[in-house]
Amino acid sequence: MNSPPNQQRVMLVTGSRKGIGAYLSQYYADRGWHVAGCSRSPAEWGHPDYNHYQLDVGDETAVVAMFADIRKRYGRLDAAINNAGIATMNHVMLTPGATAERIFRTNTLGTFLIAREAAKLMVPRQTGRIVNFSTVAHPLNLEGEATYAASKAAVESLTRIMAREFSPWNITVNAIGPTPIDTDLIRGVPADKMARLIERLPNKRLGTFEEVSHVTNFFLAPESNCITGQILYLGGV
Amino acid sequence: MLELIVKSVQDILNLTDKKLAEGITADTPLVGAGRVVDSIGLVTLIVDVENRVAEHTNRPISLMDDRAMSQTRSPFRTVGTLAEYVQELIHADLKERS
Numbered sequence: 001m002n003s004p005p006n007q008q009r010v011m012l013v014t015g016s017r018k019g020i021g022a023y024l025s026q027y028y029a030d031r032g033w034h035v036a037g038c039s040r041s042p043a044e045w046g047h048p049d050y051n052h053y054q055l056d057v058g059d060e061t062a063v064v065a066m067f068a069d070i071r072k073r074y075g076r077l078d079a080a081i082n083n084a085g086i087a088t089m090n091h092v093m094l095t096p097g098a099t100a101e102r103i104f105r106t107n108t109l110g111t112f113l114i115a116r117e118a119a120k121l122m123v124p125r126q127t128g129r130i131v132n133f134s135t136v137a138h139p140l141n142l143e144g145e146a147t148y149a150a151s152k153a154a155v156e157s158l159t160r161i162m163a164r165e166f167s168p169w170n171i172t173v174n175a176i177g178p179t180p181i182d183t184d185l186i187r188g189v190p191a192d193k194m195a196r197l198i199e200r201l202p203n204k205r206l207g208t209f210e211e212v213s214h215v216t217n218f219f220l221a222p223e224s225n226c227i228t229g230q231i232l233y234l235g236g237v
Numbered sequence: 238m239l240e241l242i243v244k245s246v247q248d249i250l251n252l253t254d255k256k257l258a259e260g261i262t263a264d265t266p267l268v269g270a271g272r273v274v275d276s277i278g279l280v281t282l283i284v285d286v287e288n289r290v291a292e293h294t295n296r297p298i299s300l301m302d303d304r305a306m307s308q309t310r311s312p313f314r315t316v317g318t319l320a321e322y323v324q325e326l327i328h329a330d331l332k333e334r335s
Contacts, residue, residue: 064299067297068291071288072295123284123288124288
């Protein structure tokens with residue numbers, strides 16, 4: 001693992017093994033950040049400015065240990081992107097409790113734990129950026145996505161309240177609500193269901209990774225110091 | 238440990254330019270009547286102490302665990318009770334690991 005010089009900005013991206021998380025990690029590592037990423041499995045890619053932690057974001061002990069290592073290794077954290085998330089498409093009457101619990105554990109508890117520990121690392125420098133991930137499935141009340149949308153509705157509530165609670169230390173907390181993007185998260189969704197979902201969007205197409213980094217750039221910018229507690233949906237939702 | 242807490246409280250007071258008539262001692266209250274930090278200051282103090290202890294012991298420590306929440310008398314009453322509580326947590330952690 002590489003240790004960045006103290007002046008280098010440090011970012012944490014969860015769910016960085018693949019998909020949007022891998023894209024954002026590489027994107028910011030290419031732009032001068034040192035990126036620490038995590039996922040339950042080893043990373044499928046590498047970068048000189050990237051370190052990978054293997055853990056479950058819903059495991060409090062593992063999350064605290066990761067932040068202890070980040071503190072020791074880098075002594076700072078400038079931004080945290082709470083991208084890790086899992087989904088399932090199923091009717092409520094056909095969804096086992098264990099599945100619902102697993103979704104809330106990763107999406108909601110994971111976001112809470114990462115944001116809490118990130119903020120603690122940001123307090124000494126009195127500045128920081130936290131970006132959470134919501135989804136358009138919440139405002140659109142998509143049938144078949146009850147547990148996923150509900151777990152993200154809770155993320156939105158966390159985002160708004162953490163924005164208020166963290167503001168004394170100039171830590172902003174915002175969320176992006178992307179439209180479906182061609183990643184593993186939606187790969188299991190039948191084509192006809194996806195077509196119906198896309199039809200409900202004002203912008204009737206899948207989203208792109210570049211549209212996501214456009215929004216994260218906005219939230220991370222120094223000029224966005226007073227942009228906090230906001231949920232920004234893509235696709236015109 | 239008392240020294241570490243006193244230094245942390247002092248650093249937080251310096252941030253707010255608050256001057257105390259008397260120095261910070263074990264009896265300096267952190268909550269309730271005569272407290273020297275407001276609620277945000279107390280959160281900052283707890284996070285700062287966690288960070289300092291982690292640096293000092295190379296072990297992460299959480300001051301706000303179920304034990305702290307369930308105590309009838311808050312361990313955050315004074316600088317001295319906080320120092321005692323942190324010491325207890327470090328001992329418990331060492332015991333658990335041995």
